[in-house]
Amino acid sequence: MNPGSDPRLLVIPQRLSGVKHIIPVMSSKGGVGKTLLSTLLALAGADKKLKVGLLDLDFTNPSTHIVLGIDPSSIQPVEEKGVIPPIIHGIKYMTLAMYTGENPTPLRGNAINDAFLEILAITRWGELDYLFIDTPPGLSDAQLNLLTYLPSRIEPLIVATPSPLAIISVEKLLRVLIEGKYRIIGLVENMSNNRKLLMIAQKYNIRYLGPIPYFKEIDNLIGNLEALRSSQFYGKIIDILEKIIYV
């Protein structure tokens, strides 16, 4: 698509004009903590009285609502010259699951692209300090939409684990981001007690936002906001959020 050839593309900058920072949480490797991180960063921001939004771009496997403990089909955006995201636990929240519920959402790349443009064209975020975006694994339409349509707006936050499978994968993503001159906010090392990825952060000259240890119990807390908030994991999330805020 040529920039400018789809009318929806033209209103997206306006829709995001009140958003100070757009932070997609990215990693080509699955299961490294993107969803947990993006959702809890948004929650921690809201707890701090920041104006935050959360957008779930993992269209074929949306799961931020599971972390938030809500039934996605029970929430509704308000329609007012577009769509105003519902506020969940203080977060302006958008997910395709609001429309698809717990039904499967098999979407080929073209459909992912169309749904992305549609949602971004109709959603009125208003004023936000931070819009956190949960992204799917891989390096395909969902990620390329962000890199291609919002190149100067996004500030990706990268997550990886010290597994060789995740490291090789994250290095490829970093190469793409660096050659495209994107502003990378930093690298989070998840499920790790050592600082193995510090080397990677140094190699690519990006900020190391510290390790988050493996917390055995975390899966049992998913969906329970009070339990999540009082977890050690959440403490780590607050640390990372503060590093992001006070640059």
Add this chain to the structure above:
Amino acid sequence: MNPGSDPRLLVIPQRLSGVKHIIPVMSSKGGVGKTLLSTLLALAGADKKLKVGLLDLDFTNPSTHIVLGIDPSSIQPVEEKGVIPPIIHGIKYMTLAMYTGENPTPLRGNAINDAFLEILAITRWGELDYLFIDTPPGLSDAQLNLLTYLPSRIEPLIVATPSPLAIISVEKLLRVLIEGKYRIIGLVENMSNNRKLLMIAQKYNIRYLGPIPYFKEIDNLIGNLEALRSSQFYGKIIDILEKIIYV
């Protein structure tokens, strides 16, 4: 695409005609063990003197070669009226990484579709007992290509972990597979000591292939075939392979 409208589609059945079982290892959730499982099932099959193949369909994040401990740009298929996969540790092996090395491979859905058709149209697997396929997370072009172009050939093996995020995701995939009348080989519960997913297997009337516990050391063995072969994890893989073989 209309069936029959792309010439490459017409030769794919022939290319796979000598393959007795095509087993894509699937799960919409990332990081649940698809890559480790598919690669080690192929290895265990080869160790058992079965004729096995391994195809990496995670084009944007190929990683089976990392588990196998090889430099993908050092291997080459033989050209003979097509492409004959190189044999690695007894496995006929195909991966896009043979051509792309460790460079990033950002592919939108259309490109994933084209690369899929191209690779399947040119690869001559010959006679195989089992072709294991590593698949990416999500439910998009890579998975739909298998479901759409090879509906009566594939016998998906499903993997999940007991995390609520993985369970909800696997249930959606199971719904799609069941409504499309695919033959599901079974469900593997990975990184688990309990049999939490037995319930899911029963609910959808599929075979439960047992839990694989969480083995803390496994990431240190990746790429080291001898160490992998003597691990407890490999023992579990052999158990699962035997359940698959002796139905």
Add this chain to the structure above:
Amino acid sequence: MVHEWALAEAIAEYVEQQAKGRPVKKLVISLGVLQSIDREILDFALKNILEDRNLRIGSIEYVDEEVVLRCKRCGYEWKPSMDEVDESVREAIHFVPEAVYSYFKCPRCGSRDFEIVSGRGISIKEMIFDESGK
């Protein structure tokens, strides 16, 4: 269903950019029936926005585009009737047409891997400028 305003803004922006100051004689907008766009609301919104921007358009015409879906698995082509679709499903598809993949399946083989051949959503079909003067 008043989110049409946001889409009208996109169209107005597009028309303005394409017109580059030339008056627009005629605009033909295609409405894919899948999205169940409210024509009156869209028209009202569009005219308001155009007026605010001082963009004069001779006439705006709307044409419905029929929904045609084609299964990629078995090749079956069908034309679902949106009137028979459950109200909540219609509304989901109204906001994001791709929600169709959560609710529709091929009537012949059960596959959700189908193509929207036509009738997805709003698109600009024709735009005729008055080249003679301003």
Add this chain to the structure above:
Amino acid sequence: MVHEWALAEAIAEYVEQQAKGRPVKKLVISLGVLQSIDREILDFALKNILEDRNLRIGSIEYVDEEVVLRCKRCGYEWKPSMDEVDESVREAIHFVPEAVYSYFKCPRCGSRDFEIVSGRGISIKEMIFDESGK
């Protein structure tokens, strides 16, 4: 580079299915320059396979399709010269044209999110049947 045979088989199969017994007067095959298909090898393979299948074709014509890439990020369009590409890269792209995304970047903005507007690989451009008799 003799994997062309496999692609020739695909073409032969396609022609046979489409012809449904009718003689084919003329076949025009488009060769996307990106894939660096060896025309002689393809032609040799195709003629062999057609003969084996008892398919007569009046004439086969090959036309090169120029490579045009368009950046989705900045809109820049360019025509890479495959002759100047490293041999090992050319070979990778020869087997799977999508390998291009691992090796090419937009010369203007560095993006790898570009479209192959034309010139990807083999396609059938024209097929003329002799409807008069068998």
